[in-house]
Amino acid sequence: MLVTEPEKINDAVYLQGGFLLNKTNALPIHLKNDDGFIICYREKVGNAGNIILARVDLKGNSKWTLNTKLNEFTDCIYTGKQLIILGNDNDEISSGDANLLLCINMQNGKALMHDYFTNKMRKE
Structure with missing residues (x-):
């Protein structure tokens, strides 16, 4: 059996990082356009x-x-073209409840954010 050394492909550092998993099958989300994956890590x-x-x-x-400005996700849904994230960044809301909706375009990483608590759109 031949064992090779791991090959370093770049200098990127992903703190507490890993692949973002598709909750329907527990596999990493594999992006079809321009083959790739989503890495989820901490700042x-x-x-x-x-x-x-x-x-x-x-x-x-x-x-x-994209910095989501969230320290945890309440839910995450991958549609193929978008990643929809529900999260809570409001101390007035119970944990497990969401006040923030993020819709992320998988092609360019642009996000739309809506705060249900204030009923306002937010800037990235």
Whole structure:
């Protein structure tokens, strides 16, 4: 049996990182256009750090990154063209409830954010 050394493909660092999983089959979300995956990681070590998403191609190059400004997701739905995230960043709301809806375009990483608590759109 031949064992090879792991090959470093770039200098990117993903704190507490991993593939974003499709909740319907528990497999990494595999993007079909421009083959790639979504990496989910923290901006700093620990549960208080915001979750950042990065689209990476098969060579490990980042196509876009997005700071969700959330430290946990209430729910996450992948539609093929969009990633829909529900989350809570409002201390007045119980944990497990969501006040924020993010709709992320998987091609370019642009996000629309709506706060249900204030009934207002937010800027990225």
